[in-house]
Amino acid sequence: MTFREAIREAMRKAMQADQRVFLMGEDVGRYGGCFAVSKGLLAEFGPERIRDTPLSESTFVGAGIGAALGGMRPIVEIMTSNFSLLALDQIMNNAATLLHMSGGQFNVPVVIRMATGGGRQLAAQHSHSLEGWYGHIPGIKVLAPATVDDAHGMLLAALQDPDPVLIFENALLYNMEGELGADAGQVNIDRAVIRRPGRDVTIVSYAAGLWKCLDAAKQLAERGVEAEVIDLRSLRPLDDATLMESVTRTHRALVVDEGWRSGGISAEVSARIMEQAFYELDGPVARLCGAEVPMPYSAHMERASLPQVEDIVAAVEGMRVRHG
Amino acid sequence: MTFREAIREAMRKAMQADQRVFLMGEDVGRYGGCFAVSKGLLAEFGPERIRDTPLSESTFVGAGIGAALGGMRPIVEIMTSNFSLLALDQIMNNAATLLHMSGGQFNVPVVIRMATGGGRQLAAQHSHSLEGWYGHIPGIKVLAPATVDDAHGMLLAALQDPDPVLIFENALLYNMEGELGADAGQVNIDRAVIRRPGRDVTIVSYAAGLWKCLDAAKQLAERGVEAEVIDLRSLRPLDDATLMESVTRTHRALVVDEGWRSGGISAEVSARIMEQAFYELDGPVARLCGAEVPMPYSAHMERASLPQVEDIVAAVEGMRVRHG
Amino acid sequence: MSDARAHQLQLLREMILIRRFEEKCAELYSQTKIRGFMHLYIGEEAVGVGVMQALRPEDAVVSTYREHGHALARGMSGGSIMAEMFGKVEGCSRGRGGSMHLFDAKTRFYGGNAIVGGGLPIAIGLALADKMRGESRVTCCIFGDGAMAEGEFHESMNLAALWKLPVLFVCENNRYAMGTRLDYSHSVTDLTRKAASYDIAAASVDGMDVLAVEAAAQAACEHVRSGKGAYFLECQTYRFRAHSMYDPELYREKAEVEEWKKRDPIPALMQKIEGLTEEKIAEIETQVAEEVEAAIAFAEAGTLEPVGELTRFVYSDRRPA
C-alpha cells in the first residue's frame, strides 16, 4: 500500500465510521484530488461528503473551522502548503485562538491536510516546507508523517482530537510503498520515535528528510559511526523527552530539515537541546536545512537547495563524532 | 519627539525628497492613522500620496509590491501584525520570491510597516509579536526599531533598500520620547547594537523588550552582575558577528522575546550561538519569551503572558552567572 | 395591552438597555475599569434588536467586535458581558476576550470576532454543518460595510449561494469603516448589488427603524428556513459615537452626526408606540438602570482568573471518548 493509499484508507474508514466526517477542498472530488489522494472517494461517499470547493482557501478553511464548531469533523485539504498562506488568518486568528479566547467554550476539531515540500521542480510558489514554521503557533497541532503507518494512523488520531490538527504530507512520499497491518488504527501522535537506534550521534528529522537520514545512517555505519535516527512525527508539540533521552546517550546531535533554517523547527530543536541537555553535549548541535532561497526550478539548483544524503554524512563527519 | 513622530518625520522627509514615495493603508489619511502615526500627512501631501484603502490587506499589500515593480517606492501600512496574515501570501509568495525567481530581473522595493505586540489588553486577535516569525522568510528584511532614532532612521534606510523591508513597530513604543538629532538620517540596518556594555552575561532582545532588559540590567548591576544588553534591531538578517563577539566575552546569554517561544527568533539566536560559540559558553543559552497562548485580555493574565523585568532578573540569576 | 404593543415595549426596553449599558461602558472606560479596544453600538441598536427577534434559540450568531448590542439582544446577561470587560473570570469568556470577544455557548453566540471579515467563513461552516445534518437552523452573520471589501466576503457569499447554505448575512451599513467613508471603501455603494452578483436574495432596510428591521429579518429568516438558501440584509444605520475610544473623528462633520441623531431609533420607536406615557418610559428606564447597575455590581464582585490557568484551553483539557 502506498502512503497516498494509506491516507485515503484512513479517510474512508473515518467516513464510514462517523457521519460527521467529510472532506472538503479544491478538486478533491470530480478531479480525484490534485495528488490523487482522494481518488474514488466521490463515487463512494457522494458530493455532499466529498466537497469540491471553489478556489477560496481562506473561506473553505474557515468553513472547516465553522463546521467543526457546528459539530462536524471536517477534513480540509489544501493543495500545497504555499497556498495555505491564503488561509493563515483563519488558522492563526480563529482555529488556534477560539478555544482559549472563549474561555474553553468552543473547541475546533478540524483537520487540515496539505501537501508540502520540494524535490519535484515546482519552483518558488509550490515547494516550500512550511510545516516547521507552523509549529510556532499555539493552539494547533502539527503532524508530519514519514511512514505509511503514520500517514494512516495520524489522520485517524487527528480526527479524534478535539483541537485543530494540521497534517503536512510531503508530496515525495505519496508513492512510497509500505505495509499497513490489517488491524492498523490510530497511532500515538504525542511521541517522537527512534527509527534507528545508535550510540554515537542523534540525527533528528521527520517526513521525507527522515529517509535521507536513514540512508545516511547506513553509510555512516559502514564507516563505523552508529547514528540514532529520530523521527519527530509531531512538530507541535515536540516530544522533548525522547530527544533528550537520546542526546543524553549520544552526546551529539544533528537536525535535518528540508525547511528554511532561520527560525525553523531545526532552531527550536537545537534551542531545546541547549536548554535541557547542554551539559550532556560533547559538541554543538548542528543543523542541516533547506537553503534559504525561494525554491529554484532547475533540477541541479533544487537539489542543491535541499539536504542530501551525502550532506548528512558529511555533516556528521564534520562533527568529529568519535567512532565506536 | 516621540517614536510615533519620528516615524512620521521620516515619512515626511522621504515624501518631500522623492516623488516616488507614497503611503497606503487603511485609515492612514482621513482618520489620521489608527495609531496616529500618519496624522497630518494627508493635509501636507494630499490623497494621492496618502492613500486610504478599503479593508483588503492582501490586495493593498500586493498593490504595494506591484507599485514597487512599477518604479514607485510605496510604504504600505498594515494596522496590526495579526492582520498581516491576510497578506502573507503576497509577502511570501510574491514580494519575497520575485527577484530570485525572475533570475534577478525584478526587485521589489516596498516597505511594509505594521504595529505589533501585546501589553495593551487587545486580546487574541490584536496582540501578537509576529516579527520574529517573519524572520524565517528569505527574500525579505525584517526590522524592529526600539529607539526614536531607529524608528526614524530605519524607515529612511528601508526606503533606500532595493528589496522588500518589513518594519514592525511595537505599539507600546509610540508614545516613548527620545532625542532625534537635527541632522538625523538613515541608520545602518545591518548591525545589532550593544545598548549597554557588560562583562557577565549577554542579554539579547529588541524593540519593547529591550527596555525591560535595560531595566533589568540596572537592577542586576546593583547586585553586582554586569549584563551586556544587545538590541538585535534587524531580525532578518541577524547580525551574528555582534552576538558572537559579545558571547565570547561574557560566556552566557539570555534571549528575551515577547513573541512565542517555539520556533521564534529566540530559538534562532540560541541555535546560532550553539553553532558559532558553543565552546565559549559557560552554560546553556536561556530564553525568556511570551507565553505560548493566544493573548488574554485581562491585565493580570496579559502581564503573565509577557516577560517582565523581574522575570529577566530572575532568569539571569537562575543562570548562576558568576559575579564580578 | 395588545400583544403587538407589548412587543413594541419589549423592543424599546431592549434598545434602551443597550443604550444605557453602553453609556455606562463609556464611563467605566474613562475610569479604566474597562480597557483595550471598545466599540460602541450607540445609534445602531435597532439593527441588533430587530434582527435578533427573528432568530430562534437554536440559531447561531457570528458577530464582530462591535457586539455588545448583539449579545444583549441575543439574551446574554449584562453581568456576564460587563464582567468580561472588567476582565473577570465570571465574564462570558472568562475575562480572556474583553469587549471584542464575547462568547456564549448557551445562546450559540460565536463571538465577538475582531478580524474584520473573519467571521464570515465561520458562519459558512456553521451553516454547512446544519445543512449537512438536515437541521433547519439559521446562522446569522453580522458584519459592517467595511468588511464587504475584504476578499472573504466575496468568497463566503459565493460559497453560501453555491451550496444554498442557511445563512442570514446582516450588513450593518453605518457608512464608515473606521474613518473611511462608504464611497472610499466601495466603488459601488448600493451594497445589495453585491449580493445580487451572487444571486443571493437581498433587501435593504432602514436600520434606524426597529420595526422595519424586525419585519425584514423575519422575512429573511423565512426565506432561509424554507430552504431557499442565503439572504443578504443591509441595514442602513449610523454610529453616533466614535469608532472606538481612541477615535478623534476627524473624518466626518459634526453636522452629519447631528443629522443622523434626529433619526435616533429609540425616540423613533417611542413615537410609534400608542399611548406611551412618560411614566412608562420612566419605568423602563428605572428597570434598565437597575439591570445595568446589577451588571456592574456583578462585574465588580467578580474575581480574577488564577494566573496558573494561563495555558489552560490552549488545547482542550482532554480528548473526547
Next chain:
Amino acid sequence: MSDARAHQLQLLREMILIRRFEEKCAELYSQTKIRGFMHLYIGEEAVGVGVMQALRPEDAVVSTYREHGHALARGMSGGSIMAEMFGKVEGCSRGRGGSMHLFDAKTRFYGGNAIVGGGLPIAIGLALADKMRGESRVTCCIFGDGAMAEGEFHESMNLAALWKLPVLFVCENNRYAMGTRLDYSHSVTDLTRKAASYDIAAASVDGMDVLAVEAAAQAACEHVRSGKGAYFLECQTYRFRAHSMYDPELYREKAEVEEWKKRDPIPALMQKIEGLTEEKIAEIETQVAEEVEAAIAFAEAGTLEPVGELTRFVYSDRRPA
C-alpha cells in the same frame, strides 16, 4: 496583399507558433527534458494572440502559470522560454522559474504567477504606479475563471474601480478550474455580472475567434487609455488538453472536448482569411517548425546556472545609489 490580410496571416502565424511550440513541449515533457508542472494553452491561442495585439510595448502583462502563449504572443523569444523550461541559465528566468514562472523585463512581462489570483494585486500596483506618474500605459492582467472565486479578485476589482486604474482584466473562461466546472466554482456563471457589481465596464467575447478577441481588446484598451478606468474582458474559450501533465481528465466528457475542438481557433481563422492556400499554410508551418526547432536547439545548447549562484538574488546584489 492588403494590410488586413497580412495582419490576419500574422495572427495565424502566432497561433500556429503557440500550438506547435506547445505540442513540442508535451513531447519534451514525456522525454523529461521539461519537468515540474506544465500547463498547456492549446485551444486557447486566440485569446492570448488577440489580446496582445492591443498592447503597446510600454504596457505591462501579468499572467498565470498557463502563460507560454502569452509570453510568445507578447514577443518573448521561443528560445528563452524553452531554455527556461529546460532549466538553463539562458532561460528567461535563468532556469529558476520553469514553465510556470516566465519573466521578461524587456517586454514588461511580470510572470508567470502560480498562485491563482495572486497576480491581480500586482497588476493593481503596476497600474497605480502608472496612474500616479501620469503614464498612459495599460496593465493587462490575465487570469482564469477559477481565479475569480478568490478573494483577491474581489478586492482587486474594487480597488481598480475605486481608483480608476488603467487595468485591463482578461478572464480566460475555459469553463474549468482544474477539474471544477464553472458552475461548481461560481453561483453566477455570467462572469461579466461580477464586473458590473463594481461598475467596471465589461464585455464577453468568443475566445475561439481571434479577430473578435482582438477587436474587443482594442476597444477595451481604448477605454482604459482614455482614462475611463479599468475594463473587464471575458474570453470564452476551452482548453483542449489536460489541466496539467498529471491530469487524468475524469471530470469532463470526451464528447464535450470534441465539440469544442470543432471551434479550434486556428482552422476558424484559416477559413476567414481570403484566398489562403495550402501552400501558404505549409510555408507558415515550415517557418514555425524552424522557429520551434531553433528554440529547442537554443535550449539544448544552454548551460546550467552555477550552483554557487543559488543564493544570488535572494536579495539584490547591491543597494542602488
